[in-house]
Amino acid sequence: MSVPLHGIIAEYESAEELLHAAKRARQAGYTRMDAYSPFPIHGLSEAIGFEEHKVPWVVFISGVIGAIAGFSLQYYVSVIDYPLNVGGRPFLSWPSFIPVTFETTVLFAAFGAFIGMLALNGLPQPYHPVFNAPRFERASQDRFFLCIEAGDPLFDRVKTKQFLENTGARLVSEVEE
Amino acid sequence: MQQQIVRTEPAERLIEGGHSYESITHKIGSVVLSYKHPKAWYVVTAIAAAGVFMLITSIAWLLLRGVGIWGINQPVGWGFAIINFVWWIGIGHAGTLISAILLLLRQQWRTSINRFAEAMTIFAVMCAGMFPLLHVGRPWVAYWLLPIPNWTGAWPQFRSPLIWDVFAVTTYFTVSLLFWFTGLIPDFATLRDRAKKRISQVIFGVLAMGWRNSAKHWHRYDAAYLLLAGLSTPLVVSVHSIVSLDFAVSLIPGWHTTIFPPYFVAGAIYSGFAMVLTLVIPIRAWYKMQDFLTMKHLDWMAKIMLATGLIVFYGYIMEMFTAFYSANQYEQYLVANRFFGPYAPYFWALLICNGLIPQVLWSPKVRQNVALLFIIALIVNIGMWLERFVIVVTSLHRDFLPTSWGMYYPTVWDWGLYLGTIGFFTFMMFLFVRFVPMISIFEMRDLLHQTDRHHPAAATTAAATPVAHTEVTP
Structure with a gap:
């Protein structure tokens, strides 16, 4: 056998x-x-x-989630939970929220690339x-x-x-x- | 959709010394797997470890006594902490430039230095991050900077560049680490397969996570790596732009200018390349890596340093011109104060270090002289530190009202913390060289493959039946 x-x-x-x-x-x-x-x-x-093109999609979707998460966080904090008058700006002073939104987009997308690549490859795989x-x-x-x-x-x-x-x-x- | 990293034909050989896949793997991998290291490694690591102790002492004393042990005061509230923060984060930026932007621009010479430069980024950002954390005065509540619900019911103020900075720097550190680790996975697999000792096999086996060099793995890997590079490129620009907005959004004379973001980014790349040269030149000699880190590499890095140095110098000139053209007495006084005020020696030294001395890099003879290149890189490092000193201190110490003018003198604890981070950085870099392959092995093999295919006379592998046409055009 x-x-x-x-x-x-x-x-x-x-x-x-x-x-x-x-x-x-x-x-x-x-x-x-x-x-x-x-x-x-x-x-x-x-x-x-x-042939497979999943990784770019994972990265894209992660980035979109990051953008939404980052902007919503700032919206919730600055408009709903803790509205502060800073220099007479509106509570939703969205141009000031762009840098943080950008950073969370990149952060989530990078995690998407890293984790997505590993997960699709089935890693970590001990044997x-x-x-x-x-x-x-x-x-x-x-x-x-x-x-x-x-x-x-x-x-x-x-x-x-x-x-x-x-x-x-x-x-x-x-x-x- | 085209996912593969399309590599262009190399114009010239970037690997010298007739290497094969095996000899490249051996040369780079054996640094990690063998226990024989040059004496210089032990000497530098020991000195750097002393620096780490100095860092620990300086931090401990700071935590006991508070920021009053530093030279900061009213009006100069920022002092060394912010100077060193900007200096370190700028140094980190060359790593991302080399690993991401040069990858997107298909500059194959980056292959020899990207791993090294990325490690530099990570350790430099660690050093940078310490300063603002300690500068907040009560580092144990530094989590207030993060949007974490807490007992005060308060939230970060998202209209402030300082909070953008928190997001930018933490994102930058995390993404740099992910990019670096992604690049390391195939090399960990190589070390796993080469290791003789059980302990090395286990450690590198765990780190490689079962990577098996499968074509399917490589396919997804290439896509992820390219996308990480594409994400890092705008990220690096955003990070230093946001750092510059810490200054530019305020109303202080000398800070409130729109040229700051591009000028800071150029300065960051300038200082980063200077630091890469400062580290690569000795390590290349001690570990005999001249075949991979050739004179061409040093030459190109020197050229980039010269080019970014000129952009920075243009920034200085524009600052002066803006002050003159604004007809604003505070801006004009600032420039006069820089040239002739109490900190004038720093400013003149800055102009000599950053503006004058790097001009010798126009000469190819200087760029081929390793010792001279090392000295110039050191001078640029110092010059970029002086630049941040001038920006932070001369602007703050005399602003609008002469009644609120003052002077800033760093104390021994300022120097202790600063030199301590240099020790920490060097210590980490030398541990990195010892425990992690300092050059990306798989990318070097790929580069050799590309080069050999286009220079068949120099082919070192015994390829019996070369296939007529293997390239799939995109």
């Missing part, structure tokens, strides 16, 4: 080889895969068929099976990996392995769940 597989992973020596392999895997019909590289590679997420892959520690240093996951409809232990071996990989190995 063999251990369930997370997928089959191939190791490459350059970003170009990885990009090329990812494109070939897509052409071969694989849909569930992930690539690992020590720096962001332009076009790699498109090559593995991953992920891909770390079982041999030499995977080099994905954060100088090697490039492509992993075709076991959940892929075309996944076949032998054929997928052969396919990856033919993409110019230096090492192809199985990753246990």
Whole structure:
């Protein structure tokens, strides 16, 4: 009885080889895969068929919430709860409220970017099976990996392995769940 | 929607010395993971730690005795606390400029210095924040500055620039920290994977939060990083503009001018680049980082310093012109008082440090001379401190009525607190160099990849089958 597989992973020596392999895997019909590289590679997420534009929306919505929160706070304080006559200005002297509104907008949007990015990436995540892959520690240093996951409809232990071996990989190995 | 950070072709090599991904990772990462450090690190850290003790002593005595131990009085109520606040926050601004604005402008040379400069921002803002907190006199009720419902039933007064400042500085600190930490996550993952000792593996493992360099991670990461840069850029301008409004919204001669926001922002960048040079020059030599922090980097930083210095100098001239052109006797007296009054030596020293001496940076020979560059950066740091001294003290000490004139003399506790923050800042910077990768490793690998692709002769990786065309045009 063999251990369930997370997928089959191939190791490459350059970003170009990885990009090329990812494109070939897509052409071969694989849909569930992930690539690992020590720096962001332009076009790699498109090559593995991953498209998502959630982060900018999270940031935008957080910013809008920040703006509303900042302005409402000042409105509540200066008009409703603690109206003060400062130099004869109206209680709702909105131009004076812009700087703080701006700062809360940026603050909330920045938290949106940080937390949104982490949450969408599923981080913090103490365990992920891909770390079982041999030499995977080099994905954060100088090697490039492509992993075709076991959940892929075309996944076949032998054929997928052969396919990856033919993409110019230096090492192809199985990753246990 | 195009999310990726589109990188342009580098005009020239920004990494010297024939490095590979592995050698870059080793060179930067080993500073953190090894225990061998240059003797200078121990010497500077020890001196800086003494400065931290001085800071603690100065704060403790202040809390016991109150702000009366300082030289502040009527009419000079602001004194060192505000001078140093503005000085430190200005220093912090170069970090954001390098990390955010230069990223948006696609200046790839920023890669070698952005991590360092961002750390500088964080520690400088910490130093800056101490001063107004202590200057309020009763720091234990400083939370009154925040909009927290409390037993007095009072709220902050949102029409005051001082309360804008509270929001601006706390937001700036928080956003800088988030930006810095976001940049560090992939590098923590690298250190996690390289660490040999269990304790390092655990600490960097926790900090990396399970980052696995996946293309999906990078995709969202690039979007978040670019957006953080886009948010930081207006933020940094707003912070120093708001700091300048602390002055400009008042009616004091010499403060009540519309040129203050842009002039303060330029001054902030000027002093910040001076501080980056002051720190980078010795650390680059001690840790032998000349391959990454090349003479080109120093040259460009010197040029930016020269350019912003000229803007600042234009600000000085405009202040004088405005005073003359306003035909306002108080404004005109202020200028005369700066040139010939009791604080004239400070003003002349300011003109020499900020206006005259940096002009030698026009010469390429000076910009290539590391020792000279270091000295000029130190002089600019001093000059920018003098500028804030002149703005705060000469304006306050003689305003409208001669009956309310006075003099301001800093006491030993003013100096103790100020030098103490310099010690604290240096201490934190050296701890940062010791425990955190001082240059962004993954961005350097990316830069090497970009450079190698466009200079195939210098390629160091054994790329067997280069794909004909990999770039996806936006």
